[in-house]
Amino acid sequence: MATEARAVRFQIGNIEVSGYQLTSDQDQRLLFTHRQIAEVVGKSKGTAQKFCKSNENNLPETVKTVVPDKPRPIALSSWDAAVAFWQHQANAGNETATALVEVVSCTPLETLQIEPADEIEPVETSYPKDIEGAIAQLPQTDEFPLDNQLQQLDQGLRLIAKWLEEAGLDQRAIASWKLNVLTQRFPALASAANEAQQLLVTHSVEEPSGMIASQVAEKVSEQLGRKVKAAQVNAALHELGIQEWTKPGSRERRLTEKGKAYGRAMLATSKTNTWSGAQLRWFDNVVPLLCEYLAASK
Numbered sequence: 001m002a003t004e005a006r007a008v009r010f011q012i013g014n015i016e017v018s019g020y021q022l023t024s025d026q027d028q029r030l031l032f033t034h035r036q037i038a039e040v041v042g043k044s045k046g047t048a049q050k051f052c053k054s055n056e057n058n059l060p061e062t063v064k065t066v067v068p069d070k071p072r073p074i075a076l077s078s079w080d081a082a083v084a085f086w087q088h089q090a091n092a093g094n095e096t097a098t099a100l101v102e103v104v105s106c107t108p109l110e111t112l113q114i115e116p117a118d119e120i121e122p123v124e125t126s127y128p129k130d131i132e133g134a135i136a137q138l139p140q141t142d143e144f145p146l147d148n149q150l151q152q153l154d155q156g157l158r159l160i161a162k163w164l165e166e167a168g169l170d171q172r173a174i175a176s177w178k179l180n181v182l183t184q185r186f187p188a189l190a191s192a193a194n195e196a197q198q199l200l201v202t203h204s205v206e207e208p209s210g211m212i213a214s215q216v217a218e219k220v221s222e223q224l225g226r227k228v229k230a231a232q233v234n235a236a237l238h239e240l241g242i243q244e245w246t247k248p249g250s251r252e253r254r255l256t257e258k259g260k261a262y263g264r265a266m267l268a269t270s271k272t273n274t275w276s277g278a279q280l281r282w283f284d285n286v287v288p289l290l291c292e293y294l295a296a297s298k
Contacts, residue, residue: 002064002073005031007117013103015040015096020067020076021114030109031063031076041089041097051085052077059084079109143188210263210281213237219287224295236293243280253280262286 005020019032038048062075089097213230221228242259263282
């Protein structure tokens with residue numbers, strides 16, 4: 001039998017978390033959808049879903065729950081499952097998750113200031129399914145932004161950031177892009193955004209920018225003593241499981257998990273500074289791998 005829950009929100013440090021709370025006097029546990037667990041640390045619903053599924057034997061069972069914004073009962077995950085996912089993300093280097101679990105570890109659950117989510121007045125904006133169209137719909141003003149404008153901006157940036165992440169961009173690149181958009185849409189916040197950009201630069205480790213496919217092809221050609229084209233490099237990288245298409249029919253590639261050891265995804269911008277896609281850049285260690293592969297398949 002399904003139990004009832006209300007939509008709630010609460011703060012953990014400076015991070016706002018959305019979830020559900022059971023309404024029984026005897027049971028007022030906090031529960032979450034996979035989307036709620038994931039989005040608070042900048043990940044997709046599928047990431048949390050996969051984690052919970054693969055660890056279901058070590059996590060509390062889901063609770064079948066009736067919630068106000070769903071037409072039928074849904075299975076919600078426990079607080080322990082949420083914390084386990086955030087810890088997993090922190091171990092993988094997710095900075096938001098790291099900050100979150102640090103506060104969670106020293107914050108008793110009963111001390112959380114839980115508020116009904118129905119007191120929130122959400123800004124509903126239907127964003128288009130392409131990056132440039134979504135950016136065009138973001139709010140913009142030369143004055144200091146109002147709360148609803150900031151909320152609308154946050155909604156749009158979260159959506160677009162998911163696409164950027166799915167394209168293979170790391171969190172630092174996504175954060176930098178968000179700050180650039182914030183400066184463009186709200187010039188009054190430019191000073192604060194620029195300071196944040198400086199912090200990103202200061203705390204960044206030195207990383208190689210990498211080579212595009214044509215530059216990799218030149219290095220491979222030199223080592224093999226024969227002409228190798230960029231198209232052959234890209235085909236080999238697909239065959240080796242280093243890169244893949246972002247979706248069927250797409251002409252945009254992304255790194256696989258294996259590929260992250262050989263390259264990185266960088267923001268590619270047009271001359272007007274509008275984001276147009278992720279460009280893969282390759283490290284030097286991909287060259288011997290390609291040489292071995294192409295020599296064997298000659």
